[in-house]
Amino acid sequence: MRVLVLNCGSSSVKFAVIDTQTKESISSGLVENIGVNGHVKAKGPAGNIDFNFDCPTHAEAVAEVQKFLAEQKLIDTIEAIGHRVVHGGKYIKSEKVSQEVIDYIRSITLFAPLHEPAHATGMECATKFFPTLPQVAVFDTAFHQTMPRKAYLYGIPYSFYEKDAIRRYGFHGTSHRFVTAEAAKILGKKPEDCCFITAHLGNGSSCSAILNGKCADTTMGFTPLDGLIMGTRSGSLDPAILFFISKKYGYDIDRLDKLVNKESGLLGLSGLSNDMRTLTQAASEGHIGAQIALETFCYKLTREIGGIAMALPRIDALVFTGGIGENSRVVRKTVMENLALLGYQIDDARNEDNGKNSGHIISKDGTPTAMVVATNEELLIALDTEALVK
Numbered sequence: 245m246r247v248l249v250l251n252c253g254s255s256s257v258k259f260a261v262i263d264t265q266t267k268e269s270i271s272s273g274l275v276e277n278i279g280v281n282g283h284v285k286a287k288g289p290a291g292n293i294d295f296n297f298d299c300p301t302h303a304e305a306v307a308e309v310q311k312f313l314a315e316q317k318l319i320d321t322i323e324a325i326g327h328r329v330v331h332g333g334k335y336i337k338s339e340k341v342s343q344e345v346i347d348y349i350r351s352i353t354l355f356a357p358l359h360e361p362a363h364a365t366g367m368e369c370a371t372k373f374f375p376t377l378p379q380v381a382v383f384d385t386a387f388h389q390t391m392p393r394k395a396y397l398y399g400i401p402y403s404f405y406e407k408d409a410i411r412r413y414g415f416h417g418t419s420h421r422f423v424t425a426e427a428a429k430i431l432g433k434k435p436e437d438c439c440f441i442t443a444h445l446g447n448g449s450s451c452s453a454i455l456n457g458k459c460a461d462t463t464m465g466f467t468p469l470d471g472l473i474m475g476t477r478s479g480s481l482d483p484a485i486l487f488f489i490s491k492k493y494g495y496d497i498d499r500l501d502k503l504v505n506k507e508s509g510l511l512g513l514s515g516l517s518n519d520m521r522t523l524t525q526a527a528s529e530g531h532i533g534a535q536i537a538l539e540t541f542c543y544k545l546t547r548e549i550g551g552i553a554m555a556l557p558r559i560d561a562l563v564f565t566g567g568i569g570e571n572s573r574v575v576r577k578t579v580m581e582n583l584a585l586l587g588y589q590i591d592d593a594r595n596e597d598n599g600k601n602s603g604h605i606i607s608k609d610g611t612p613t614a615m616v617v618a619t620n621e622e623l624l625i626a627l628d629t630e631a632l633v634k
């Protein structure tokens with residue numbers, strides 16, 4: 245089945261046409277700067293496009309995707325649409341899109357203010373421009389809904405959980421679920437027989453403890469700000485730091501929000517960049533800020549891995565994924581050296597080729613298994629969509 249995967253953000257619409265049989269992406273693209281000065285860039289079997297156009301709302305963006313797919317002669321081959329949704333609130337699995345689902349996604353806007361309204365609008369636009377296609381919503385939080393209460397509760401009055409559903413939700417669930425299935429295949433086991441630590445490391449990063457194929461704990465929380473140090477996000481903080489900065493510098497809520505979401509993490513620590521490639525290069529040339537950022541990122545990551553490992557009886561594999569996890573030899577090597585207490589030892593040659601010549605494994609034979617698995621969230625969204633509409 246061919247599935248149009250849509251990822252509607254606050255000012256962008258990303259799309260891909262995935263063939264679930266071949267698992268290939270046939271066409272993909274991005275409309276960005278919605279509301280400002282729209283720009284579309286897309287590729288397909290019949291050619292590429294790249295231009296600016298008038299795009300005041302998501303409707304014009306989805307219309308442009310529809311027009312491109314028609315020009316590519318792909319439109320009649322698509323049988324369903326799968327939407328990536330950041331926050332699923334109460335949903336524990338993917339859902340067919342209905343008015344009830346759209347209304348619920350809008351109702352939890354406070355949980356992810358930039359994303360949820362855009363997702364709901366994206367579903368309405370898709371209904372308008374692709375009226376005959378069934379749609380499915382795939383939630384980043386759903387995979388984490390198996391966490392036990394002791395893992396998802398925060399140490400604040402219980403009434404905030406009861407009244408306002410304040411709890412750990414976890415994100416990147418589609419990626420953690422995808423690499424769990426892949427890592428199990430690599431080990432020749434069923435996911436339900438496996439315990440993993442999955443480390444999705446990209447611009448946003450999170451680690452999960454996978455117990456018998458299900459999520460037992462994860463580092464992202466009520467929002468994707470919690471846990472690991474990220475590109476521009478701080479990760480976990482002593483909340484009193486925010487009180488201190490607010491009192492001393494007069495920062496209001498919006499300014500604090502910008503500080504911890506956009507100005508912190510690798511960018512804030514290094515004073516240079518949020519990009520791991522730039523930082524690795526700069527660190528090797530002696531840039532102190534880059535060295536501090538890299539060292540702190542890897543240490544905090546190790547500390548979180550050590551923490552959530554306590555949710556498991558054993559670790560069958562430590563799995564690296566995401567742009568950094570799949571490509572950064574330096575990060576993987578440093579983290580595995582930091583994890584010596586758990587017995588991890590890296591095989592430098594395997595690490596150097598990202599595990600490609602050793603069936604993904606990057607640890608030395610006879611030591612605990614660590615591997616690199618490329619994530620593919622779009623494929624999983626397409627497969628979930630197919631499963632629900634069939």
Ligand code: AMP
Pocket residue numbers: 445446447448475518519520521522524566567568571572573
């Ligand atoms: P993602 O959000 O998964 O696309 O990951 C983006 C992050 O992956 C950025 O920090 C990139 O610098 C990093 N990344 C991509 N390729 C490499 C590479 N070859 N070496 C180190 N980091 C990389």
